Every structure is written in C-alpha cells, then in structure tokens.
Amino acid sequence: MTPLPEPYSTNNQLMALETCLHAVIQEGFHGLHTVKVALSGELCQLLNAEITILLDQPKFVLIIHNHREKLAVLGHVQPRTTSQYDITLDGHTVNSGPDLMAVINRFM
Numbered sequence: 001m002t003p004l005p006e007p008y009s010t011n012n013q014l015m016a017l018e019t020c021l022h023a024v025i026q027e028g029f030h031g032l033h034t035v036k037v038a039l040s041g042e043l044c045q046l047l048n049a050e051i052t053i054l055l056d057q058p059k060f061v062l063i064i065h066n067h068r069e070k071l072a073v074l075g076h077v078q079p080r081t082t083s084q085y086d087i088t089l090d091g092h093t094v095n096s097g098p099d100l101m102a103v104i105n106r107f108m
Helices: 016-026 030-049 095-107
Strands: 048-058 059-065 070-079 087-090
Touching: 016 030, 016 087, 016 095, 030 048, 030 059, 030 087, 030 095, 059 095, 070 095, 087 095
Parallel strands: none
Antiparallel strands: 048 059, 059 070, 070 087
C-alpha cells in the first residue's frame, strides 16, 4: 500500500488526493476501503463540504453535502486488462485528482 503523503498545504493541494486515487488504481476496491477515511477528509477540505463514501463492492456512492445541496454520485472500481483498476464516477473515468475534481464540479 502506498503511504499517504504529508498533510494538506497549498504546495501539495492535490497530492493527498492523487495518493488516495493511486492506491485505488493499484489495489482496486481493497485500496478504496483502505483510503476511504483519508479520501473523505481530503475531499472535505477541497470542496468545503461534508463527504460520505458508502461502499458496496465494486460500487461506491460518493455523497457530498454542503449548506446548499446534497449530491449522491454512483462510482465503480473496475479492473483493467492489466493488473490495475479504473475509477469511474457516473460513467466518467476519474483516475487523477484533476479529473475527479472536474467531474465533481460538473455536478455542483
């Protein structure tokens, strides 16, 4: 398992998010289960919202709720033909921090 990086700062704004996603890409649903708390915490800081991740292998539900709205988005952890995995959120591949944030921002 890839260790989580140092805490959030403006210099490494997406570093923790990237590390969490890397764990999922490398280890699949087990990786998501392992980094669930860290991933939720990082998204809380980046989105200024409460984040809940519900797991139901190979699916997960990302719930984002702020002072204005509550949003639930269905995600999947899918095996590739290689030994790695793809993370999708509402059908969009989100294997990187910028991709994940772009998809989330489309919904909000």
